[in-house]
Amino acid sequence: MHSREQIRNIAIIAHVDHGKTTLVDKLLQQSGIFRDHEHVQERAMDSNDLERERGITILAKNTAITYKDYLINIVDTPGHADFGGEVERIMKMVDGVLLVVDAYEGCMPQTRFVLGKALAHNLTPIVVVNKIDRPAARPSEVIDEVLDLFIELGANDHQLDFPVVYASALNGTSSKDAAQQDDNMQAMYDTIIENIPSPTESTEDPLQFLVTLMDYNEYLGRIAIGRVNRGIIRQGQSVAVMTREGGMKQARIEKLFGFQGLKRIETEQAGAGDIIAIAGIKDINIGETIADPQNPEALPVLKIDEPTLQMTFLVNNSPFAGREGKWVTSRKLRDRLFNELETDVSLRVEETDSPDAFIVSGRGELHLGILIENMRREGYELQVSKPEVIVREVDGKKMEPIERLLIDVPEESMGAVMESLGMRKAEMVNMINNGTGQVRLEFLIPARGLIGYRTNFLTLTRGYGVMNHAFDSYGPLIGGQVGGRHQGVLVSTENGNATLYGILGVEDRGTLFVEPGAEVYEGMIVGEHTRDNDIVVNICKEKQLTNVRSATKDDTVKMKTPRLFSLEQALEYLNDDEYCEITPKNVRLRKKILQKGERERAEKQRKQAQANA
Numbered sequence: 175m176h177s178r179e180q181i182r183n184i185a186i187i188a189h190v191d192h193g194k195t196t197l198v199d200k201l202l203q204q205s206g207i208f209r210d211h212e213h214v215q216e217r218a219m220d221s222n223d224l225e226r227e228r229g230i231t232i233l234a235k236n237t238a239i240t241y242k243d244y245l246i247n248i249v250d251t252p253g254h255a256d257f258g259g260e261v262e263r264i265m266k267m268v269d270g271v272l273l274v275v276d277a278y279e280g281c282m283p284q285t286r287f288v289l290g291k292a293l294a295h296n297l298t299p300i301v302v303v304n305k306i307d308r309p310a311a312r313p314s315e316v317i318d319e320v321l322d323l324f325i326e327l328g329a330n331d332h333q334l335d336f337p338v339v340y341a342s343a344l345n346g347t348s349s350k351d352a353a354q355q356d357d358n359m360q361a362m363y364d365t366i367i368e369n370i371p372s373p374t375e376s377t378e379d380p381l382q383f384l385v386t387l388m389d390y391n392e393y394l395g396r397i398a399i400g401r402v403n404r405g406i407i408r409q410g411q412s413v414a415v416m417t418r419e420g421g422m423k424q425a426r427i428e429k430l431f432g433f434q435g436l437k438r439i440e441t442e443q444a445g446a447g448d449i450i451a452i453a454g455i456k457d458i459n460i461g462e463t464i465a466d467p468q469n470p471e472a473l474p475v476l477k478i479d480e481p482t483l484q485m486t487f488l489v490n491n492s493p494f495a496g497r498e499g500k501w502v503t504s505r506k507l508r509d510r511l512f513n514e515l516e517t518d519v520s521l522r523v524e525e526t527d528s529p530d531a532f533i534v535s536g537r538g539e540l541h542l543g544i545l546i547e548n549m550r551r552e553g554y555e556l557q558v559s560k561p562e563v564i565v566r567e568v569d570g571k572k573m574e575p576i577e578r579l580l581i582d583v584p585e586e587s588m589g590a591v592m593e594s595l596g597m598r599k600a601e602m603v604n605m606i607n608n609g610t611g612q613v614r615l616e617f618l619i620p621a622r623g624l625i626g627y628r629t630n631f632l633t634l635t636r637g638y639g640v641m642n643h644a645f646d647s648y649g650p651l652i653g654g655q656v657g658g659r660h661q662g663v664l665v666s667t668e669n670g671n672a673t674l675y676g677i678l679g680v681e682d683r684g685t686l687f688v689e690p691g692a693e694v695y696e697g698m699i700v701g702e703h704t705r706d707n708d709i710v711v712n713i714c715k716e717k718q719l720t721n722v723r724s725a726t727k728d729d730t731v732k733m734k735t736p737r738l739f740s741l742e743q744a745l746e747y748l749n750d751d752e753y754c755e756i757t758p759k760n761v762r763l764r765k766k767i768l769q770k771g772e773r774e775r776a777e778k779q780r781k782q783a784q785a786n787a
């Protein structure tokens with residue numbers, strides 16, 4: 175065991191893509207943890223498939239390095255706003271944070287969110303101005319922005335006195351001086367050792383350990399990760415597990431691990447301040463306390479921000495149900511969803527009146543999208559409804575989530591963007607125009623208003639706009655419709671295969687979402703109408719071959735490139751009367767009611783009911 179004075183526990187926090195995982199790579203490499211010539215892939219901590227594919231961190235992960243005589247436990251965290259709950263929990267595990275800020279982009283919405291959490295937990299911050307190698311880097315301005323943010327978030331004097339390290343995680347360089355880089359990470363290691371306090375809890379007190387992260391392994395089963403809060407924990411020891419519901423169970427610590435680089439190393443015992451993994455406790459869950467059975471005291475329950483977005487998950491009942499997936503029944507769907515709750519504490523699942531439908535709530539479209547993506551890879555088929563923002567009641571008043579939105583746009587599209595956001599009830603809180611032709615605008619906007627906005631935004635800025643947002647607060651519910659899709663859709667009348675001829679026949683009505691040959695069904699959405707109403711189309715039409723000449727002429731006809739949706743884009747696109755059908759092979763959009771006549775009747779009834787109300 176290291177002496178407590180030789181331990182440093184830090185988390186790396188930042189806005190998405192500011193370079194956290196790359197920084198961890200270099201901290202690992204230069205600490206000499208890998209054998210010579212050992213092949214370690216880039217962004218090694220992003221170890222799961224989806225993380226590697228998308229190039230983002232989804233789950234927080236632990237590692238540890240030794241530097242000189244010190245043990246530095248490092249937690250890499252996700253930067254995307256939807257995984258803010260993950261970051262929040264980690265704050266309980268560490269004594270300090272590296273706040274990484276991109277030397278060009280500066281403070282972004284999620285920089286504010288994660289710094290706010292770190293300050294609220296009274297952690298010691300170190301500011302890392304990363305990507306100093308970027309030609310447009312503007313480190314001194316970025317430091318000013320960071321300082322303003324600290325002040326705005328109510329940092330105390332000690333926190334305001336934050337040390338700064340300038341770095342290029344990509345190149346593995348760092349320095350205390352913005353003007354020049356040393357060709358190693360020494361400035362970073364030294365700043366951590368000098369500034370982050372070592373753990374102060376006592377190893378003499380009765381054991382307490384808070385389960386903060388969860389992992390799973392085929393051989394070991396559930397693995398609980400967290401920090402020993404008090405006392406000493408030993409392999410083979412009997413402990414009490416204090417459940418989230420307030421109950422108590424007996425358990426035994428079968429195996430204990432510390433972290434070292436990308437590995438877990440079995441250890442006999444660990445003491446207050448150590449970050450460790452525990453295997454062998456069967457039903458252990460995040461938020462539970464492992465304690466001394468003679469003095470069983472639970473740690474305060476982890477407070478997690480409430481979910482802000484919900485959608486209904488249903489059994490697939492499209493005409494193509496059961497064709498492409500392995501798991502299609504409501505029982506399977508139910509088990510899978512409730513299973514997810516064990517590792518994802520930001521998620522909620524509720525049953526409904528129907529055994530075929532569940533309400534699933536999470537922190538945003540990406541959060542729910544990742545769950546769906548994982549499910550389809552495991553072989554599930556399902557349908558989901560349009561994501562809805564969760565309105566909460568506080569002191570009898572209806573409140574809705576408000577997002578902080580930061581956009582960078584070319585000056586010439588500023589007017590159009592501001593107008594479109596005005597319609598979505600956004601309120602501008604800041605504007606920076608430093609004469610480069612790009613303007614930075616900051617808004618507070620109801621989360622509702624952002625649903626379906628991205629496509630619109632990219633069109634308005636001709637692809638040159640960048641938008642970033644993160645949860646800010648709850649605000650009074652704004653009346654009326656905010657946001658949503660303004661365009662109608664093209665709905666297939668046929669079951670069959672789309673043909674080039676059929677597609678060409680409807681191309682002037684809008685933008686198609688399918689390619690020739692795609693299987694479609696009646697009621698499936700195959701394109702977007704140029705107007706605001708839905709129309710039905712037949713894209714399966716076969717050309718009557720009346721003469722050979724015109725048949726060959728067809729070969730030269732080119733169709734426009736169809737718009738193909740990613741899963742999250744599809745979710746964002748949905749309207750109230752539509753579902754997204756997801757299978758391991760396809761993502762399809764459909765009307766809830768497939769037949770045109772029935773759809774029209776239902777619409778008439780809805781309008782009548784509205785008029786009577």
Ligand SMILES: Nc1nc2c(ncn2[C@@H]2O[C@H](COP(=O)(O)OP(=O)(O)OP(=O)(O)O)[C@@H](O)[C@H]2O)c(=O)[nH]1
Pocket residue numbers: 188189190191192193194195196197217229230231232251252253254304305306307308341342343344345
């Ligand atoms: N030029 C430059 N690029 C960098 C630097 N550090 C990271 N990058 C690049 O920035 C991108 C994002 O890096 P990541 O390390 O995945 O960022 P992250 O903060 O872990 O991202 P999330 O976990 O998704 O929030 C990658 O393409 C990196 O190669 C740097 O110092 N300079």
Ligand SMILES: [Mg+2]
Pocket residue numbers: 194195196220230231250251252253
């Ligand atoms: Mg990362």
